[in-house]
Amino acid sequence: MAVRQLFPTLFYEGTLDDEGFVGELEHSVLSLAEDDVAGKRWSKAHGYRGYTSYASLNDLPQRDPVFADLKRRLDRHVAAFAREAGFELDAKLKLDSLWVNVLKPGGAHSGHIHPHSVVSGTVYVAIPPGAGALKLEDPRLPMMMAAPRRDGTFVYAEPQPGSVFLWESWLRHEVVPNGAKGERISVSFNYR
Template sequence: MPIESLFVTRLYRDRLDAFGPALDQDELFDSCYAIAEDDEAGQQWCDEKGYPGYTSYASLTDLPWRFPIFKDMVESLDRHVARFAEDLDFDLGDRPLVLEDLWINILPEGGYHSAHIHPHSVISGTTYVAMPDGASSLRLEDPRHAMMMASPARRKEARREMQNFIYMAPEAGDVMLWESWLRHEVMMNRSEYDRVSVSFNYKWGE
């Protein structure tokens, strides 16, 4: 058929340790909880905002300095992001994409994170520390959704690239990347155990 796909949305998924030695997941898990326990400012922000569980998003900016394992994580993330940027055909010139922020998320049973974007970044993503059975999936939304107006619904059996929402079920040790304008949300955690992840943004360096 004389039909082609235009304006493709790319999604990157790989193992965090694809470029080197594996990070100790137990050490990473323990580090996340140690930081959460000590971060009184982050705990207060979560209480004030009604955020379920814990996030260091609004309180800490120095995770790689606090624990060496996060420094090792950033070294791996830098390489994944560089590979994704190459796939996206970005013309970066002499200004590489650089880490802007990195934060911990601990989402308990019943917790979720509503749909949002990261408007001041170029590439965003998450690496997963603990994904117990029943932990929430990541839902990605077609960026054209709000402009479809009178468009009919898609068939349930629609091809994957034609669906309005895509659900991803990452595993512990995975890293996922997307362009920061892509709306995404974390569905409700239906496991009795915490869903633990580390999210991040990359900006165009100066």
């Protein structure tokens, strides 16, 4: 008898390995959170507990050299992930969108996917104790119908400052409530 594992779901865990750069990134994110009136307005109107530039700024790598440097670093991580995933690409994957998130205590982001993208991910900038993990859902869950409960339906990835997490954009995930006393700061992105 043989039991094979078919169609694995890959999840990439890397790091920026540069505390100084992570500090620069934090400064840039907090400056945006202070100055981006449209982003603050959108966050408030949509019940986002904190600030996100998701719907307000789509040019961060052109706006701030720190984000241009982050893009170059992410390009290398995404290329490594694409190789490991065995993607047969006609051209390199390109950054499509990049946005910052400052999540206050109690803030969360419910389960979702990233349509129209190939690879999505998050770089973690500030993770105070108790800030919580990224929650990933078994992609078979909607098809399990009468299947019994099993371990591993949800996997929690615990970030540290400088962590780079990547996954295929169809993988459903959520940001668990920030249980810390401080803000959880991250930068999320999509590649096509």
